[in-house]
Amino acid sequence: MRHAGLLLPVLLLAACGQSGEGGASGAEPDGEAAVSDAVAADEASLGPKDMIDLQASGITVPAQDGDETLEVPFGSLxxxxxxxxxxxxGDVLSRQEYEECPGGPLAVTEYAGLSLTFNEDDRFVGWFARAPYTPADSRSAMLAADGVMLEEDSTLGEEFxxxxxxxxxISGLFAGEGDDAAVEALWAGTNCIFR
Structure with missing residues (x-):
């Protein structure tokens, strides 16, 4: 098994999505963050590298196997x-077009556990993550961390x-209201989320 690590500078994180054939997502969040716990993932579902850092401003691939750190900020082609x-x-599972998103038309490239969102100009504008890219921390552990806040009036559910x-x-959803509820999804940037 491989580990997909999400490092959370000063304990930050979040995400959510919807799909047609593959998947899509939506919101307008951001903030230099990633998850402190490594999350186990099946080798077949991930590419040859082990880790990514999901951040409020894009995605970073930390230096691994002698390679340099790779930055993929929002706005990239x-x-x-x-x-x-x-x-x-790993492999692309699907590519979808969503014409009626709240922020305008979006295109989504879906991978196992992660969707990348692009605008009409083919610019990277958001990501939406599910397992194995969500933290293993419980709701109570997440809410105890600095910079993590519950969204009181969210129409999406247990949003933070x-x-x-x-x-x-970065925005996210807990699977429920209990202290031991898991993080169900995280997202940052622009996604196709209807509130």
């Missing part, structure tokens, strides 16, 4: 984004945010 992340995320509300944030 789709072709370059997909090429850079191909060795980490990570980061300074004045800056880019």
């Amino acid at each position: 789709r072709e370059a984004t997909e090429a850079t992340l191909a060795g980490v995320l 945010t990570i980061g300074d509300p004045a800056g880019p944030i």
Whole structure:
């Protein structure tokens, strides 16, 4: 088994999604964050690299196997984004077009556990994560961390945010209201989420 690590600088994180054939997601969050616990993932579902850092401003692939750190910030071109992340995320499961998203039309490239969102200009504008890219921390552990706040009036369910509300944030959903509820999804940037 491989480990898909998400490092959370000063304990931050979040995500959510919907799919047609593969998947899509949505929201407008951001904030330099990733998850502190490594999450086990099946080798067949991931590429040859072991880790990514999901951040409020994009995705970073830490230096591994002698390779350099790779930065994929929001605003990167789709072709370059997909090429850079191909060795980490594995095979593309599907590509979807969503014409009626709250922020306008979006295209989504779906991988096992992670969706990348692109705007009409083919720019990388968001990500949406599920297992194995979500933290193993419980709801109580997450909410005890600095910078993690429950969204009281969310229409999505048990939504939370990570980061300074004045800056880019990561958003997420807990699987329920109990202290031991798992993190179900995380997202940052622009996604196709209807509130």
